[in-house]
Amino acid sequence: MIDLSGVNYEEVFRRYDIETEAKEKPETLAAKILASVSDAKLKRVAEDVVFMNYKGVEADVKVALEKTKPEDVIEKGLVKGMDVVSELYGRGIYYLPQVMVAAKAMELGIKTAESKMKGEREMKGTVVMHVAEGDPHDIGKNIAAVLLKSNGFAVVDMGRDVPVDEVVNMVEEKRPMMVTGTALMTTTMSAFPRIAERLIEKGIEIPFVCAGGAVNRAYVESYPLGVYADKAIQGPLLASKAVEGWNYQKFRLMWDELVGAHGAK
Ligand code: B12
Known part of the structure; x- marks a missing residue:
């Protein structure tokens, strides 16, 4: 009879394939992708899109607009957030309903930033x-x-x-x-x-x-x-x-x- 009492099953049955395929948490992936966003207020705006915070995004965009121009709030905040959403969707972590709510947060954020842009009177074309x-x-x-x-x-x-x-x-x-x-x-x-x-x-x-x-x-x-x-x-x-x-x-x-x-x- 083989004595199995000393076997550590944790090691024997470790499935590395499952471990590497395991889905990453949205928080972990967001932290990795948004690591390049050094401005805390822009990061917050990006996270509003990632975590579908459509109720808070307008207020956070307004805070970001105090120091950052609207174009940058859009490109370096809102668009960055949508980059994360795209990645989460591509990896099968987010599904369409989450993407739709994230898109709604993004839309509200864009509208808030747009209201602060100064359009020139005379149209160029x-x-x-x-x-x-x-x-x-x-x-x-x-x-x-x-x-x-x-x-x-x-x-x-x-x-x-x-x-x-x-x-x-x-x-x-x-x-x-x-x-x-x-x-x-x-x-x-x-x-x-x-x-x-x-x-x-x-x-x-x-x-x-x-x-x-x-x-x-x-x-x-x-x-x-x-x-x-x-x-x-x-x-x-x-x-x-x-x-x-x-x-x-x-x-x-x-x-x-x-x-x-x-x-x-
Ligand atoms: C958000 C999203 C949705 C939202 C769209 C909401 C909306 N109002 O737009 C919703 C949930 C509705 C959706 C639905 C679907 N989606 Co979708 N969606 C996405 C997702 C996650 C992000 C797209 C996005 O908004 N990106 C961010 C924006 C900012 O990027 P962008 O539009 O490309 O714009 C950038 C540039 O292209 C450029 N740009 C764009 N336009 C212009 C114009 C000018 C003048 C200039 C200068 C620049 C410029 O500027 C922007 C950056 O600064 C992508 C994933 C991905 N990897 O892209 C899938 C994706 C596009 N969707 C996909 C699919 C398949 C679908 C569905 C068919 C899913 C389904 N099974 O039902 C449906 C569509 C059904 C239908 N026919 O109606 C696929 C397309 C696959 C393919 N190669 O054909 C993708 C790639 C996901 C995937 N990996 O499979 N989706």
Whole structure:
């Protein structure tokens, strides 16, 4: 008979595969990702998004705004928080309901920050914005719209899930100096080349700034008019160059210098 009395089962039955696959707690992951946010008030704002504190986010954004400009409260606080939410969702720790409440907190935070932005009276030019047909992800587009408005551009915000025809018709009607599209789903990004093609057919050759997690620079530059952006903060810079008359070819040529230096990954 084998004597098992001295066996330490803790060691024998330790399943390292389960241990490494074990889901991390939201608090632990948030602490890791937000370690780079040194300002305590901005960190608090980011945590409001991560932990779905939609009741407290407006007050915390107001506190952060005392020392930090609205654009930074959005980018370095609210967007950072959504980065954590994306990670939690991607790892299966958060589910859609949590993401939706986090998105609501983010939206309230953006509205509070937006109210502190000083828009210039005289409009510099018009931008038509939309989220691709079939796509409900409008957080990034909303941030970009706020930043464009606060920098003095007139924004025609068509919202989310906008059919190709409606975008083309709106551009034809408003004659903006730039049109933008956001797509976060691989099933929706194909709307962009179709829009570009239709605009070209109509002889409208304005830069078409395309962004969102589903697209990358190579994809956006594979169809005419496409100019890639990956940060909302790049919007006003791109729009000001479009006002100067830059066409999409010039944007592509100058992209590394212009956009790459402004936060692109
Ligand atoms: C929040 C979220 C939602 C929310 C959206 C709320 C809202 N109002 O937007 C809700 C809960 C509704 C949702 C639903 C779904 N979602 Co979702 N969602 C996300 C999540 C977690 C975060 C997206 C986000 O807001 N990111 C933060 C914002 C700030 O990023 P952004 O929009 O890209 O914007 C940045 C840049 O792109 C840029 N930018 C954007 N627009 C513009 C414009 C201009 C002019 C400029 C200059 C810059 C710019 O600036 C921003 C940064 O500064 C992502 C995960 C992920 N990894 O992205 C999944 C994700 C996008 N969702 C996904 C899916 C599959 C869905 C669902 C289909 C799930 C389901 N089974 O039902 C549904 C959609 C159903 C439908 N068709 O209606 C997938 C898409 C997969 C794919 N490759 O196609 C993702 C990637 C999750 C995953 N890993 O699977 N979702």
